[in-house]
Amino acid sequence: MLRSRQNDSDPDFASAPVVGRVETWSSREASFHNHRRHQLIYAIKGVIHVSTQASRWVLPPTRALWICANTDHKLSVARAAEIRVLYIDPKAICAPTSSSCVVVEVTPLVRELISSCAGLSWDYQSGSKEARLCEVLLDQIATLDRSPVDLPVPTDPRGLRIVEILKRDPSSREPLASLAARVGASSRTVERIFVRETHLAFGAWRQRLRLLAALELLAYGEAVTNVALDVGYESASSFVAAFRETFGTTPGRFFN
Structure with a gap:
């Protein structure tokens, strides 16, 4: 309401x-x-x-x-x-x-x-x-500083279907080949769609999706280690490294 x-x-x-x-x-x-x-x-x-x-x-x-x-x-x-x-x-x-x-x-x-x-x-x-x-x-x-907290989305229906699949489970480690097969495309075709329509390689786009899902969990006070695992990273250190690379700072400083 x-x-x-x-x-x-x-x-x-x-x-x-x-x-x-x-x-x-x-x-x-x-x-x-x-x-x-x-x-x-x-x-x-x-x-x-x-x-x-x-x-x-x-x-x-x-x-x-x-x-x-x-x-x-x-x-x-x-x-x-x-x-x-x-x-x-x-x-x-x-x-x-x-x-x-x-x-x-x-x-x-x-x-x-x-x-x-x-x-x-x-x-x-x-x-x-x-x-x-x-x-x-x-x-x-x-x-003010600008921040990359956006997630560009493709317009191609096959790309959009992959977006919806991964939005439902950002932690998914399903390979691109398997995702592409589910939407009736090849891995190479999906890569081209994402580069052309989001200006990000598929792997970079997927990482951005995971980090944005992590932002929400962190904003509600979830622990960094738990968030890292929840969005598909194998360790807190790999998550923090990816977070710093994208946002230019650590999760703790991002929210201070």
């Missing part, structure tokens, strides 16, 4: 350049939709899954997602989450243009700014202290 502040208003038509909502989600999934405004989505507690037609993201409380205006997307959570959503008028600021969605690191300062801006009334005036607070947040977002 979703509970939302200012639930009866449409943020796309608010007068203020940046408006927000404070939401509580239980386990659920929303359908695909889009907004006229850019969005910044952040879970102050819990983990959010965001999907577009081209990619999927797992967002623990150390990361937020910028979604450019008019981008079709959907959200889901597996467990209860406290979410802050900001809606930003594209005319008000210079938005990121490298992608329809950009993941940004959430520093302690940015976390507090997001929480404060999400709770503002929707009718504050230009030049007010509320407007200046939002400007500080947007300035901070422009300088």
Whole structure:
């Protein structure tokens, strides 16, 4: 069940350049939709899954997602989450243009700014202290580190079927040849599909899937050793090495 502040208003038509909502989600999934405004989505507690037609993201409380205006997307959570959503008028600021969605690191300062801006009334005036607070947040977002917590997905039906198989069990060690046979393709064909449509070799894509599954478990406080085994690594050390290679830091520092 979703509970939302200012639930009866449409943020796309608010007068203020940046408006927000404070939401509580239980386990659920929303359908695909889009907004006229850019969005910044952040879970102050819990983990959010965001999907577009081209990619999927797992967002623990150390990361937020910028979604450019008019981008079709959907959200889901597996467990209860406290979410802050900001809606930003594209005319008000210079938005990121490298992608329809950009993941940004959430520093302690940015976390507090997001929480404060999400709770503002929707009718504050230009030049007010509320407007200046939002400007500080947007300035901070422009300088934040980007993080590879996305999972690009292929559009080819055979590739998509393999994605669904492995999403159900990220720890699976089923060889590529066996997976390919299950979807009526050869190993070489599947490799080509993933390289062409996700820009990742299949092995690298599979590792990214495992690490994103691990992110969610770690965000809920699971021990590193248990998480490593749950997502298919033979040891905690091999998991930490793969995590550091992808995210540039250890699991412990990622969440601090």
